Each structure stands twice: as structure tokens, then as C-alpha cells.
Amino acid sequence: MRPLKETVLFHDAVRMVLDGAVPIDRVERVALSAGDGRVAAHDVIAEVDVPPFDRAAMDGYAVVAEDTFGAGTHSPKTLRCVDRVFTGEMPVRPIGRGECIEIATGAPLPYGADAVVMVEETERDAGGAEFSVRVLTPVYPRQNVGRRAADLKVGERVIRQGQVLSPSQVGALAATGVASVDVYARPVVAILSTGNEIVEPGQPLAPGQIYDINRFTLQAVVERHGGVAVPLPTAADTIEDLSAAVDAAIGVGDVLVFSGGSSVGDRDLILDLLERRGEVAFHGIAVKPGKPTAFGRIGTRPVLGMPGYPASCLSNAYLLLVPFLRKMARLPAWQPATIDLPLARRVVSTTGRHQFYTVRVGDGFAEPAFKASGDITSMAQADGYIEIPAQTDVVEAGTTVTVKLF
């Protein structure tokens, strides 16, 4: 057996992992309806004016503003209504002095008109095809008019390269008439659980076996943070099986994430494989849980070897994989929701190791919830976690801690 002798500091591990994350350059075109949350691969420049014409911003009457000057409740200006324009139609008639045209919000402004009087500020005859409108309030030129190109002008940048699209930005693209958008591909993460004892949920357990957990937690984290998870079949703990699994993983993934096999037993072979087929950046981090974690590369593919213990694997997924993956995916750093609370009970930490410590939130306190690295309930029965720096030995009850919520 080969003890883990030298660990890297947590912050060095994060830095090395981030240094190894190369933002994806692959571009794919997606339908606009699939654009939300994706990262724009190019600037998008408007090829049409939005709106493409001057239009009424209110339901009312298109007028020559000057005809309404001096109007008041007791001295209305009377205009002859000569036409009606609905949305989606072009006005047939131009407007002359003393005339108005009934107009719906969004309909193109008739030629000759320069303002719209809101319907609420008018009275009308119960007339037929042509009728009179009394304007009770004056309008100034351009009032209640949405000007052509007021929203977006031909040649204006709608989206900039690298922008993470939000619903409104998808809407802005739609406004310019484009039906699809070029975005950076999501990093594909090949996920491999190793271990002779690992069985797929849904199968019967033989003696000595346990169900695979890490494949599911890793997949969920990857998909929450901009990646595409490709779980591979569980690999047995032989160098041949693992090497074949690596070949399969390299075929599908931009990144390989293993769980298990990064500790120090004779059958913990990920490290051997990294050394034999690629290079090791570090093996062992001064974190708790999650110490037996390896990082390196095989060919151009970054490889993250996670601990087999499910709480360790998942805590390192939050601490290392998430920043790594978001950099590859060109997403901004994760900002988990946080809550500051007094700690309900004293927590004794391991000196020299950065600690990821789960807590439950309730009754105005952060209640320690961590059980053991091997227990997924250390995470699943918690609401979030605190981080305790390596140099801190004890966090006393009552200390205000910042809980990062899952």
C-alpha cells in the first residue's frame, strides 16, 4: 500500500484545477427556444430595425400634434376621423390637418401624423364610417409614438460574444428575426464510477456490494453547472478494465471524472493510469473530506479522480468540479445562495485541512449535519455547508457562519 504522503493546499488545488480548465471553443447552433442559459459564441448584430416602423404606443388617434395644441376639457379640439388602422396593417390614407385616424397600439403611424392621442383623453360621436373626435388634452410631436429603431437599430449589437443568454436576451434576438443562435458547446463530462463493489441501482446486491451513488451525484452537479454528463458503465478495479474505460471516456468526453480508485490501496489504480498514460498535477488535497483526490491529464483531456466515498466525492464536486466546469463552459463563477447564521454547536475541525462541513438550517441556527465521508446522508440530510479554513481548529457555538445553500 502507498500512503498519501504529500497533499497540496486546498487553494492551490483550486488554482491548479482552474489552470487546467480550457474554455470550450466548439460552437453549435441552437434554436432560439433552446438559447436561454447558453453562452453566445459571436456578437449578434441587428439586421433589421426594431420596430421596423413608427408605431402607436397607445390605443387612440393618430394626429398632427399641432392640431391639439390648446386643447382642454372645456375647450376640446375637434378632429375628423377619416380612417382606422389595426396592427399588422399598413395605413392606406395619409393624414391631413384637422384630421385624425383611429389607431391600435402597435399599428404603423399613418403618413403625416406625428403623435397619438390616448383614447382616454378623447370623446367621440357615436358616428358611422366618418365621425368627429374631441381631443381633451394636447399632445406634443412624437408623444405616444414608438419610433422606428427605438428598440434596436440596424447594425447595433444585440448580444455580445461570451454573454450568457437570459430570457430577455433570447427575446431581443427574436425581435431581430433570427431563429437560431450560435453558442459554445457545453463541455461533455465522461463520468466513471470505479470499484469492484459498485452495482447499478435497480440491480440486486450480492454480498460485499453497494450501490453506485457517485455517478448520480456527479451527473446532477455537472448538469446544474453547464455540462453534459455522459455516465459510462462501471469499471472493475483492474488496470486493463480501467485503461479500456479511459479509452471509451476519451472518445466521448472533454473531461474525465472518475470516482473511486484515487486512494492508496493496491487496487487504487487511477493514479497508476494517470502516471502511465498522462501526467499527474496533484494527488491528495489538504481538505476534509475529500483528501484522496487526483488531478492530471491524459493527452489533452483533464482527468479528475474523485474519492469513492460519496460525501467526499460530492463535496469535492462542489469545491473543485463546479469552478472547473463553469470555466470550461464559460459561465460566471457559481454564486450559491447564502445565509448567515450562528452555529448551533461547536465544530472541531482538523488542523491543516480546509473543511467542507454540512449543516441544517432551522430555528435561526446552523445545525452541524456532517456524519462521515462514507455517508451520503452527510449531504442529503443537510441544507448547505460551511467552509472552515485549514488554520482554524475550532468554530465555537454561536459563531456566525456563512452557509452556502445546496
Added chain:
Amino acid sequence: MRPLKETVLFHDAVRMVLDGAVPIDRVERVALSAGDGRVAAHDVIAEVDVPPFDRAAMDGYAVVAEDTFGAGTHSPKTLRCVDRVFTGEMPVRPIGRGECIEIATGAPLPYGADAVVMVEETERDAGGAEFSVRVLTPVYPRQNVGRRAADLKVGERVIRQGQVLSPSQVGALAATGVASVDVYARPVVAILSTGNEIVEPGQPLAPGQIYDINRFTLQAVVERHGGVAVPLPTAADTIEDLSAAVDAAIGVGDVLVFSGGSSVGDRDLILDLLERRGEVAFHGIAVKPGKPTAFGRIGTRPVLGMPGYPASCLSNAYLLLVPFLRKMARLPAWQPATIDLPLARRVVSTTGRHQFYTVRVGDGFAEPAFKASGDITSMAQADGYIEIPAQTDVVEAGTTVTVKLF
């Protein structure tokens, strides 16, 4: 034309919309790999112990703890190593006094052993099949042993009904061997953009026409907040076309969301339709933008009639549709990320209307970014929004405001 005469207060509108949101009762079974973020429809009870056996928590040697008492660096206890157990195997031999068995992390503890000595705290002969191990540190009973059922016990609740599954909870389900999980169905939202002027992006624009924006922004918001969006073909502004569209929408959606047609023009027909085929809860809200918004129901289906203007439609999607939809989807209320910043410039608000006002974040200030209700760039070129209560007329430059980030 029919002016909007009576508006409801913003907070009343929110309450009425929430009152109309009935949480979805439909249950569907999804593969565990699709469980993250879904809402559990039942309690899930563990049917196996996790782990199913006592196991080594460290690589080392399984021992009878008592045999190690008194061990020290200068007075090691020497044990005869009689076997080796890997993960995924059952130990063949029981352990006797004075003996130890080499064991890998996660492997089942041999019969007779009650503790594991870490490999780091031992020395060994360079022996053959049987060799001697010198234990340098004593262990107490159960030390470095993961006890059967320490993580989850048969009969223990793994997930409770109504819980929104996180990666770790998906992992806990995997740990108990289940391959799928019953979750509440996502509410299906039929989305319909109305208006004779509306054209699908990707098509050519005829004079007087504009591209559909709201379908895309609504779809993105719906899918971010736990719904399934089903956009329907754009409907023309005739009561017949709209009525047919409503029939189609009722066929697919738990909720109908229209945009356009909720203002006061002669051709704004959603209200007519609601009155004729269902009932109207309100028509007109004291918000800005987004006043011409209707809510009601047709049969059992809630109907939200959004303004046609894209900034109004989207701001009301954030203010009304999101809380409505999250209640239907059984998700907790949305907690957008926020940032408190001084306002860069004075904002004059409309008295009596709750205002949704977009801002850009930069240089330590919240910079007003709202252009007009008709401009999607009012939202797309902003980073978030502030809300200005109805009774506030002016927010002075320098006032600290809470920006809700998109």
C-alpha cells in the same frame, strides 16, 4: 374602444394569481438520472441498510482492537496477517486473536474483527503469503469501521413527499438501490402570442409586421421555473381564431398564457373570450409596465393574459407568472440573487402604480436602464430590476436600492 377603468393593486393581483394556482397532483416516474430538481411525490423509505455490512473506513488491517492496546512506536504490537480482503469480496476467513487481515477501504469487515488499523500506523515484513504486521498505535473497538446501516437504515425515510431533490438526495436514493423516483409532473404552460402583426422569427417581415418576442421570453421563464412550455402557433385577432386557439391550448396545457390582446382596442379579444367562455378575476393591474394584464379561468384552466409589449409581458412574467408557476410546480418561492447599490440617477415613478424598473449594475451603482414598455432592450440591456412601491413618487440618486438580478 374600452378604456381600462379599474385596476387592482399589485399585491392584490399577486394574491389573486396565487389563489388561482393549484399545485399539480399528477405524478410521473422518472429515472433517477432525471430526478435532480424534481419534486418528490411520495416519501421514499429505505428498503436496504446502507451500507449493507460493516466495512473498513480506511485502508489497513482488520484487527481485534484489544490486541492493539498498549501499542506504541517503540513498543509495537505484532500481528500475523492471515488474509487479504478487497472491496466487492466477502472475507473467507474469520479473524482470531493475534491475527489481522489486510483490508481495503469499503471492504466488508471479516468475522471476529472489530476495528481497522490505518496502514499509515503500521509497519510490515516484506513477507510472502503470510507475514507480520507491527501496529504502532492502538485502536479502540469500531475505530475506522463504517457500521452497517450507519448511513441509512431499513425503514428510514430517505426523501419526504414534497422535497425538491438535490444532487445529494438523488445520491441517497441511488444508495438504497432504487432506479427511479415518483415526482410531481411539471405544469404544462400553453403559450400563445396573439396579434395580426406577429411573425415568427426566421420568416420575412411584411410591412406593418413585427417579430414575435413574447413566445420566446415566456418560454424561457416557464422552463427556468419548473414548467413545461408548449408554444402554440400565433393566433390572429379574431374571436373565432382565438377561440380555436383556446381549445387547442386547453387540450395541452394546465395553464394558458396569452400575450397581446389584453389591452382595450376593439380587436383586443382575450377579455371577451374570458368573459364569454370562463370568468375574469381581474383586468388591469396598478403596475408599470404591465397594466393591461388579465387573469381568470376557462373551465378549470387558469388563464393569464399578458400585455403584448415585450418589456411589459416579461416584467409581469417575473412578477406574476413566476410565483404562480412555482406554486403550481410545488417549488419554493423564487429567491433571485440581489445586490444593494446606490441608484446612479433619480427615477421618477408613476404614483399609484407599483413599478418594475430595470437597471444596469456597474461601477458600484445601479444605473437606470428602462427605455419603454415596447422595447425588449429595456430588459435585455439590463442586469436586473428594482421595484418601486405604488406610493413612492421619486427615488433620488444615491438612494440604496435592492437590485434583483436576472
